[in-house]
Amino acid sequence: MITLFHSPRSRSTRIVALLQELDALEAVGIEIVTIPRMDGSGGRDPRNPHPDGKVPLLVHDGVQVWESSAIIAYLADLFPQAGLGIPAGDPQRGPYLSWLAWYAGVVEPVLTLKAVGVDHPALARTFRTEAEIEARLSEALTDRPYLLGDRFTAADLLLHSPYAWFGKPGRPVIDAWVERCMDRPGARFAAEFDARHPAD
Incomplete structure (x- = not known):
């Protein structure tokens, strides 16, 4: 099971975009959570297991992957058929x-x-x-x-x-x-x- 913890109009929006590009929306569930916002709105969501209460967070079979760059590399490798990642051994x-x-x-x-x-x-x-x-x-x-x-x-x-x-x-x-x-x-x-x- 793979779940993305996402808060709309935040850094995790780019991960939602990636899921569509990877044709992975059926394989990855999206859990909408709240986060503390720069304007003082929002707040930490008890449903969000991110250690800092932030997004994005990917949880794959109970294992957490955090930080956008890590999540992006992880998902692109997990769904290689989309061609958005570069595989090991490729010069690029x-x-x-x-x-x-x-x-x-x-x-x-x-x-x-x-x-x-x-x-x-x-x-x-x-x-x-x-x-x-x-x-x-x-x-x-x-x-x-x-x-x-x-x-x-x-x-x-x-x-x-x-x-x-x-x-x-x-x-x-x-x-x-x-x-x-x-x-x-x-x-x-x-x-x-x-x-x-x-x-x-």
């Missing part, structure tokens, strides 16, 4: 895993700190800057539609997600990539799903 496996880790270790901290107005030279030296992130993405997307070439992967699904949330950065090559990702069936399904299941 290393870059694929690196993009997933880079998101968690660099992109999300930098964009979150910017959103809350925190800036310090030590943070820039540790995590890089928004400009460096955009330069890296622009370089990767030059002359190809997706991060790993012509094929949309779970790395694109994860990496584009903060721009779908916060807004496109205004760099044409990145903006076009974000639009391509937002126009995917998974992104459209997740938006419709969340609209039918508003957050408490």
Whole structure:
């Protein structure tokens, strides 16, 4: 049994999108839970087994998988027929895993700190800057539609997600990539799903 603990319009929305892209919605149950929101609304849900009361959380036969990048890699490997992951032994496996880790270790901290107005030279030296992130993405997307070439992967699904949330950065090559990702069936399904299941 596989269950995704999800709160609408949160970081777990991208996992709902992934489930649709993987054609895994019949195999994975979605449990709607509440979470504490940045605006002070919501609250910790006793039905949510996440140790921090957050989402997303995937539970597979009693085993917990947490953090978006880990869940995305796990699910893409679990449902390989969709072709959103890169299997072990493929030359692109290393870059694929690196993009997933880079998101968690660099992109999300930098964009979150910017959103809350925190800036310090030590943070820039540790995590890089928004400009460096955009330069890296622009370089990767030059002359190809997706991060790993012509094929949309779970790395694109994860990496584009903060721009779908916060807004496109205004760099044409990145903006076009974000639009391509937002126009995917998974992104459209997740938006419709969340609209039918508003957050408490």
